[in-house]
Amino acid sequence: MAKIKIDQANDIAVERMMSARPILTGIATARDVIPNMEDNLLLHAGPPVEWEQMSGPMQGAVIGGLIFEGLVDNETDAVSMVEAGEVKFAPCHEHSSVGPMAGVTTASMKVYEVTNTTHGNVAYSNLNEGYGKVLRYGAFSDDVITKLRWMNDVLAPVLSEALVKSENGIDVRQLLSESLHMGDEGHNRNKAGSILYTAKLAPMVTKLAIDSNIASEALQFLADNALSVLNPVMAACKSMADAAHGVDGSTLMTIMARNGTELGIRISGLGDKWFTGPVGQPDGLYFPGFTAEDASGDIGDSTITETVGIGGFAMASAPAIVAFVSGTPQDAINATMEMYEITVSEHSHFTIPALNFRGTPVGVDIRKVVELGITPRINTGIAHRDAGVGQVGAGLVRPPMNVFEDALVSYAEHYGLV
Amino acid sequence: MTNVTGEIRSGTYFDSVVLMQLQKGMLELDGVLDAGVMMGTQANKDVLDQSGLLPSSCRIAVAEDLIIAVKADSVSQASAALKHVDVLLNKRKLIADDQEFRPRSLDMAVRTLPNSQWVIVSVPGRYAAGVAREALGFGKHVFLYSDNVSLEDEVSLKTMAADKGLLVMGPDCGTAVIDGVGLGFANQSQSGSVGIVAASGTGLQALTVTIDNLGSGITNAIGTGGRDLNQQVGGITSRQALDVLNRDTNTKVIILTSKPISSRSAMELMQVLHALEKPVVVNFLGYAPPAYQIGNVFFASTLREAAKLAIELCDKLDLSTNMKSDSQKKFASSQRYIRGLFSGGTLAYETLLVLRAFTTGVYSNIPIDESYKLDDHASSHKHTIIDMGEDEFTIGRLHPMIDSDLRLRRFKQEAADPETAVILLDVVLGYGSHSNPAAELAPIISEAKSLARRSGRHLEVVVLVVGTVSDPQDVVAQTNILRKAGAHIETNADEAAIYVGNIISGLNTTSKASLRPVVLDSSGQSLAAINVGLESFYESLIRQGAEAIHVDWQPPAQGKDNLMDLLAKMKS
Numbered sequence: 001m002a003k004i005k006i007d008q009a010n011d012i013a014v015e016r017m018m019s020a021r022p023i024l025t026g027i028a029t030a031r032d033v034i035p036n037m038e039d040n041l042l043l044h045a046g047p048p049v050e051w052e053q054m055s056g057p058m059q060g061a062v063i064g065g066l067i068f069e070g071l072v073d074n075e076t077d078a079v080s081m082v083e084a085g086e087v088k089f090a091p092c093h094e095h096s097s098v099g100p101m102a103g104v105t106t107a108s109m110k111v112y113e114v115t116n117t118t119h120g121n122v123a124y125s126n127l128n129e130g131y132g133k134v135l136r137y138g139a140f141s142d143d144v145i146t147k148l149r150w151m152n153d154v155l156a157p158v159l160s161e162a163l164v165k166s167e168n169g170i171d172v173r174q175l176l177s178e179s180l181h182m183g184d185e186g187h188n189r190n191k192a193g194s195i196l197y198t199a200k201l202a203p204m205v206t207k208l209a210i211d212s213n214i215a216s217e218a219l220q221f222l223a224d225n226a227l228s229v230l231n232p233v234m235a236a237c238k239s240m241a242d243a244a245h246g247v248d249g250s251t252l253m254t255i256m257a258r259n260g261t262e263l264g265i266r267i268s269g270l271g272d273k274w275f276t277g278p279v280g281q282p283d284g285l286y287f288p289g290f291t292a293e294d295a296s297g298d299i300g301d302s303t304i305t306e307t308v309g310i311g312g313f314a315m316a317s318a319p320a321i322v323a324f325v326s327g328t329p330q331d332a333i334n335a336t337m338e339m340y341e342i343t344v345s346e347h348s349h350f351t352i353p354a355l356n357f358r359g360t361p362v363g364v365d366i367r368k369v370v371e372l373g374i375t376p377r378i379n380t381g382i383a384h385r386d387a388g389v390g391q392v393g394a395g396l397v398r399p400p401m402n403v404f405e406d407a408l409v410s411y412a413e414h415y416g417l418v
Numbered sequence: 419m420t421n422v423t424g425e426i427r428s429g430t431y432f433d434s435v436v437l438m439q440l441q442k443g444m445l446e447l448d449g450v451l452d453a454g455v456m457m458g459t460q461a462n463k464d465v466l467d468q469s470g471l472l473p474s475s476c477r478i479a480v481a482e483d484l485i486i487a488v489k490a491d492s493v494s495q496a497s498a499a500l501k502h503v504d505v506l507l508n509k510r511k512l513i514a515d516d517q518e519f520r521p522r523s524l525d526m527a528v529r530t531l532p533n534s535q536w537v538i539v540s541v542p543g544r545y546a547a548g549v550a551r552e553a554l555g556f557g558k559h560v561f562l563y564s565d566n567v568s569l570e571d572e573v574s575l576k577t578m579a580a581d582k583g584l585l586v587m588g589p590d591c592g593t594a595v596i597d598g599v600g601l602g603f604a605n606q607s608q609s610g611s612v613g614i615v616a617a618s619g620t621g622l623q624a625l626t627v628t629i630d631n632l633g634s635g636i637t638n639a640i641g642t643g644g645r646d647l648n649q650q651v652g653g654i655t656s657r658q659a660l661d662v663l664n665r666d667t668n669t670k671v672i673i674l675t676s677k678p679i680s681s682r683s684a685m686e687l688m689q690v691l692h693a694l695e696k697p698v699v700v701n702f703l704g705y706a707p708p709a710y711q712i713g714n715v716f717f718a719s720t721l722r723e724a725a726k727l728a729i730e731l732c733d734k735l736d737l738s739t740n741m742k743s744d745s746q747k748k749f750a751s752s753q754r755y756i757r758g759l760f761s762g763g764t765l766a767y768e769t770l771l772v773l774r775a776f777t778t779g780v781y782s783n784i785p786i787d788e789s790y791k792l793d794d795h796a797s798s799h800k801h802t803i804i805d806m807g808e809d810e811f812t813i814g815r816l817h818p819m820i821d822s823d824l825r826l827r828r829f830k831q832e833a834a835d836p837e838t839a840v841i842l843l844d845v846v847l848g849y850g851s852h853s854n855p856a857a858e859l860a861p862i863i864s865e866a867k868s869l870a871r872r873s874g875r876h877l878e879v880v881v882l883v884v885g886t887v888s889d890p891q892d893v894v895a896q897t898n899i900l901r902k903a904g905a906h907i908e909t910n911a912d913e914a915a916i917y918v919g920n921i922i923s924g925l926n927t928t929s930k931a932s933l934r935p936v937v938l939d940s941s942g943q944s945l946a947a948i949n950v951g952l953e954s955f956y957e958s959l960i961r962q963g964a965e966a967i968h969v970d971w972q973p974p975a976q977g978k979d980n981l982m983d984l985l986a987k988m989k990s
Contacts, residue, residue, distance in 0.1 A: 006988055251988070330518070337519035341526050371985050372522050373976045401976075408984055417987045 004415055006367070007344075009249035013268045014345045014363035017244035017252075017308055020116040022123070022236035025169040027160035031107035034095050034124050038107065042066070043092040045103030045301040046259025047274045051082050051089070055260030055296050060138025060387025061102030062087075067140055068148050069106045075140070093255050093266075096242065097124040098234045098301035100227075101136035101383055102260070109148075110156035112232045114172060116239035123242060125235035127151050130225040131391070136300075138387035158218045162204035170200055172236035175229070176310065177349050180360070185318035187302055187311030188379040188394055190230050197229040198222040230302065237304040244268055244363075251411060252344065253364040256307050256376065256399060260299035260383070263399045267366060267407050270414060275407040277400035282382045284395015285323055296383040298397045303378050309347045309362030312377035312396065313339040317352045317360075321379075321394075329354070335377055336361065342368040342376065366411070369404040420451060423496040424476040424487030426458070429977030431542070432484065436507075440486075443506040449495030450488055457542075458483040481542065482977050520970040524549065527948045528556045531967045535938070538601055538959075539588075540564055540951030541971055546589065547571035548974070549950050554578050554586070559938070561601045562588030562643065563951065569650055572643070576654040583934040585658055591641040592619030595626060596938060599945045599964045602641075602955060606962075610635025611732045612725075613663035615656055617642045617676035621701075621721060625673060628725035634732065637669040638662070638938065647679045647687065657690055658936045664694045665935065671697050671731045673724050678704035688775040691715045692923040699728045708772045709912055713920050715775070748876035753839035754925050756780075756918050757832040758803035759825050761818040765844045765882065766805040768911040776919035777801060783808055798832060801922065803842075819851045826862055833866035833877055839925055840878040840918050841866075844911075845900075847885025847893060856896040860903035867904045878921060879905045882914040 031037050042065050044058060054062065063078040066087065072078045081087055092099050099105050103126075111124040133139040135148060163169055175196050176184075182192030202219055209215030222228045245254040250268035257264055264276040279298035286292065305311035315322075316336035319329040333354060339361035340346070346359030364376055375398040382393040412418045432440075437455045444453035454471040456462040458479030466472040471487040479485045486503055490496035521527040524537065537553035539546055543566025550560045550567075554575065562575075567589035579586040587594050587601075594601045598609055605623055607630035614636060616622035622639050629636055640659040647653045656674070663669045672694070674687075684705050691698045692713055699716045700707070701724040707717035716731070718724035756773075760766035766784060773780050780801040781792045792799060795810050804811075806818045806825055818825045825843070832838050845855045852858070863879050870877035881900050885893035897907045908914035946965035949956035959966035975981035 334519040337526075338522070340529075341522050367985055367988050368523075370981055371974045373972050374522060405975075405978075405981060408981060408988075412984045412987065417984065 004249040006249055006251055009247050009269060010252050010344045010363065010365060013244040013247040013250040013252045013254075016119065016247070017240050017363060018345070018348050019118050020173075020240040020243040021118045022114045022116050022172045022239045023169040024112060024114050024163060024172055024232045024236070026113050026163045027110050027127075027156050028113055029107075030105055030109045030111050030124070030126075033113060033122075034097055034105075034111065036095060038088065039069075040071070040086060041088045041090060041107065043090055043095055043097055043099065043103065043105040044259060045092060045099050045101065045299060046257040047262055047264025047276045048091055049089070049259045049261055053261050055299060056385050056387045057136075057138030057296050057299060057383040058102045058104075058260045060140055061104040061135050062089075063387070064135045064138070064140030064144060064148075065104040065106045068135070068145050069108055091257070091259075091264075092301055093238075093257055094272075095124075096122060096238070098238045098257075098304050099126050099136070100128070100230060100234065100302045101300040101381065102138060103301050104135060108152070110152050110160075112235050114232060114235040114239050115169075116243055119243045121239055121242050123235045123238035125231040125238070127156060128225060128227050128231045130221070130227070133388060133390055137383045137390040139390060140388060144388075154214060155218050155221060158205055158209065158214060159201065161208050162201050165208060166200075166204050170197070170232070172232055173240075173349055175200075176233060176236070177351070179229075180310065180314055180317045180350055181353055183318055183320050185311055185314040185321070185379060186233055187230075187305040188381065189226075189318045189321050190228075190233065191226040193233065194222070194226050194228040194230075197232070234302055234304050237308045237310070238301075240308045241304060246271070249415065251366050251408075253307060253366060253376075256303045256364075256378075257301045258298045258303065260297050263298060263403060265399070265403050265407060267411065270407065270411060273410065275403040275410065277402045277406075280397045280400065282380050282393075282395040282397040284380075284382055284393045286382070286393035287391070290384070290392035294384050294389075294392050296385040298378070298380060299383055300380065302380065303376075306376050306378055307364070309343070309360040310350055312379040313343070313362070314350065314352060314360045315377070315379065316354045319354070338374060339377060341372055342374050344368075366404045366407050370401075370408050373401070375399050375401055375404065420489050420491065421493045421496045422471060422473045422487060422489045423493070423500065424471070424473045424485060425500055426476055426479045427484040427486065429482065429973055429975075430484050431971065431973050432507075437484075440503065440506050444488060444499050444502070447495075447499045447502055449491040450499050451491065452489040453499070454485065454487045456485055457481060458485050482544065482973065520968055522970050522972065524552050524556065524948065524950060524969060527950075527967050527969045528558070531946055531948060531965065533943060534946040534948050534965070534967070535559055536561055536596070536601070536945065536947040538563065538947055538949045538951070538955055540602075540949075540955060542973075543567050543589075545973060547575060549971075550575050550586065551578065553948075554582060554584055557582065557584065558948070559585045559936075560587065561594060561641075561947075562586060562591055563602050563955070564588070565590040569645060569648070572645060573651055576646075576651060580654050580658065580934065583936050585640070585662075585936050585938070586643075586655060587641045588643040590645075591643045593622050593639075594641040595636060595639040597638065597945045599959065599962050601947070601959075604639075605630070608635035609637065609668075611637065611668060611670040612728045613637045613666060613669035613672045614639035615642065615659040615663065615672065615674045616640070617644055617646050617656065617679075621675045621677070624721045625675065625725050628722055629729065632725060632729055634729045637666055644677060647676055647683045649680065649683060653683065653687055653690075656687065658933055660690060660694060660698075661933055662936050662938055664696055669696065671699065671728045673699045673701065673728050675701040675721065675724060676703070678702070682778070685774045685778050688712075688715065689777060689923055692776055692920065697731045699724045699731065708775055709916070712772070712775050712916050749839050749878075749925060750836070750875045752836040753875055754922075755798075755801050755837050756803075756840040756842060756922050757798050757801075757835075757838050758842040758918075759828055759832070760803065760805050760844050761807055761822075761825065762844050762846050762884070763805045763807050765846075765884070765911045766803055769842070769915045770803055772912050772915035773801070773803070773919055776923045783810065798835070804828075819846055822852060822855060822858055826858065829862060830866065833870065836873075836875065838877065840880060840921055842880045842882065842914060842918050844882040844884065845896065847883070847889040847891040847896060849890060851891070854891060854896075856891075856899035859905075860899050863900070863903040863905050878918075879903075880908060880914055880918055881905045882908050882911060884909070
């Protein structure tokens with residue numbers, strides 16, 4: 001057997017990850033564009049999970065999704081329908097998609113389409129609902145559903161048309177490069193990115209709008225939400241990560257995602273196999289009135305940002321949120337420095353001013369994670385453990401070490417090293 | 419009623435300072451009477467046991483395990499104290515987090531301090547060779563403080579280092595002074611002209627201190643680790659270190675010290691010493707030197723004596739004087755060996771003894787080491803010293819002191835051998851001996867020399883003349899005759915042996931595998947080091963003004979053997 005050249009495979013994989021050029025080209029209905037989407041299929045964040053094992057926010061989002069889809073009218077019917085086995089569940093990641101927090105995506109939902117023009121693959125993500133009571137945190141009351149419908153029926157067409165009419169779409173990689181220089185890290189903090197995003201859309205939205213009230217509402221919605229750009233960013237990251245997946249012999253992590261119960265990773269050279277372990281409890285700061293007791297287990301596909309070298313990995317570029325990492329700007333720099341230990345490259349497009357424009361650490365090598373005992377840092381929002389309460393804080397969490405150890409053992413078996 | 423409880427944490431590593439702080443922190447907790455936090459080595463377990471701090475649950479701990487044990491007034495207080503361990507550890511971490519980033523891997527440390535020349539390794543022995551090997555892979559010299567490194571690993575590390583022109587000091591190397599900066603345990607001493615190579619840590623410290631107290635100073639003091647001069651290791655580091663100091667323009671005199679070593683290693687090293695251009699003061703504890711001085715090598719029996727002698731030599735030394743004979747310049751390349759034809763057995767034996775300091779392989783019919791016994795006394799092999807007074811030569815004839823016929827024939831035989839560079843003869847005068855041995859020898863010597871000259875060789879003939887002016891033959895008259903014939907005259911066996919020893923070590927240097935030179939002060943920049951292990955070594959580097967970085971090292975794969983094995987297979 002020829003010796004596998006792991007370093008070389010990882011170089012290829014990370015190069016594909018960095019050279020991927022994600023362009024946001026439009027918004028479409030999930031059923032029409034997401035591969036193998038079905039009307040009774042409900043996509044969710046993280047690795048596969050059954051209803052019984054789902055966390056509070058995830059179950060709430062499932063109920064909300066079914067109501068939004070018009071399949072049921074209320075919680076009781078939704079639960080009956082699920083228990084009758086009439087609903088199929090699958091991870092967003094298995095359908096070229098990603099979704100923040102619960103990540104619930106249904107067939108009628110509008111989704112962003114992001115095309116990696118370098119390698120040709122496409123990734124999808126739903127639209128961000130803003131703060132407060134929202135589906136992604138498991139809320140499914142009438143006002144939540146009403147807002148979702150407005151997003152689907154009013155907001156999405158406006159944005160879609162603007163994107164289609166703007167000649168080249170929006171280059172998300174370029175937008176991120178810029179926002180990382182403006183105090184964002186691309187996961188917990190997307191303030192600058194969301195402003196850039198709104199600014200790019202505004203001229204086209206106003207130009208195309210037949211009704212200026214709708215244009216105003218749409219732009220106001222984007223501008224009020226510092227996470228507006230998170231979903232297209234996540235889809236962009238997904239398109240980069242997918243480009244790096246499937247490189248024979250590579251030990252790079254190409255997916256890391258949480259469903260509130262388990263965290264799962266996938267490895268570039270190990271095909272479709274998930275390696276899972278129990279999610280951790282984020283260590284963070286809580287909104288007034290909430291404590292760690294209220295927190296749900298770690299949840300969401302948004303760790304796709306860390307997977308491609310931003311988010312927690314780019315902490316040094318976001319000194320404003322160092323409180324999440326317990327302190328000082330030096331802590332933020334140390335957080336990024338630590339991630340260089342477990343990555344194979346420095347990003348050629350995402351750079352950090354505070355580190356003398358050094359590229360962000362990119363391409364997590366499971367060998368380094370296991371050898372050094374350092375797991376990836378994740379910046380994350382914290383959901384309330386009960387469905388529908390919403391976000392209660394934000395902070396830092398790490399994946400369980402066993403997923404990397406299991407992946408390493410599996411790799412050795414797969415490649416005949418044992 | 420007191421209660422002792424404890425727990426084991428596997429695959430964790432903390433430096434001992436942290437453990438002591440943790441222990442202190444636990445003692446301040448409510449109801450805690452005593453606490454012990456130690457790695458689970460047998461020695462540590464004994465210590466804990468003696469203090470009644472080794473609950474049965476902790477007896478199974480191994481060296482890589484951390485034992486945390488508490489003695490408290492009540493069970494609940496004891497378990498509360500155990501639960502508090504993480505709080506105490508994290509408290510420290512919070513303080514540490516305010517510092518500059520501390521790399522966890524050597525890879526990162528090298529990228530952070532790329533101009534570092536040294537990696538200081540003091541991690542537990544089980545992991546030390548791995549870290550050292552990685553350091554050599556990055557092109558760094560290694561100061562290997564860790565002990566419990568196998569001899570096999572030592573040999574492979576040093577061989578790898580030598581191939582790359584790098585130095586491995588250690589394992590179990592406690593001290594060194596490089597470029598004025600002390601590594602490990604070291605004393606602050608002034609800079610000067612003495613270079614030190616030491617296989618003994620305290621020996622090195624004692625020397626630097628004595629030299630400093632005597633008002634002088636050192637250039638570099640290089641530790642080798644106690645086993646470097648073992649047969650298996652072959653003195654790789656010692657040889658490299660000697661070469662470094664030999665080339666160093668600031669070093670005038672070198673001191674070499676070691677705990678007792680086998681005389682075979684000592685002999686081998688002696689040849690290296692003779693090839694150096696500088697005076698070397700040797701202090702091998704327990705080694706009986708053949709002389710006070712042999713060429714450039716001086717022997718001292720104590721550390722203090724070595725220090726004093728080295729300083730004296732520095733003061734006296736006129737560096738332009740070459741202490742060695744320069745007669746070797748004329749030899750042909752085929753000429754490599756000495757042939758000694760003795761009539762006196764004791765003179766032959768003393769010659770063999772002194773020559774040990776220059777070369778290991780001298781064949782003889784009366785060898786010191788039986789493996790160098792000549793197969794055939796009638797024909798020489800490589801370096802050969804023959805006692806022609808032995809029975810095999812005297813059966814049916816007179817002793818060579820009276821009848822030189824056999825010896826003269828053998829002389830011609832050796833002179834005709836193109837491999838012969840030097841012929842050493844003794845001439846013992848006095849009553850009873852031949853009445854005019856010089857008259858017999860002289861024509862043969864001059865003829866042999868001119869024969870050799872005609873075939874492009876230089877034949878060196880050394881005659882050891884033993885006699886007085888009052889002897890019937892008159893020593894002065896005899897030596898005049900021999901000198902005229904072109905012989906070099908010596909009057910003592912040890913001096914004669916040193917004279918020829920210098921010649922042969924000069925002849926055979928080219929055949930020795932030459933070391934790849936080690937460069938300690940690359941492009942004149944000052945010392946910069948990466949510290950992996952004991953944090954106090956890092957702190958003392960910083961205090962000395964050296965550039966340094968500390969690696970927050972942890973056992974690879976949290977000490978899990980199966981994963982470490984897999985990782986080793988997955989390094990591509």
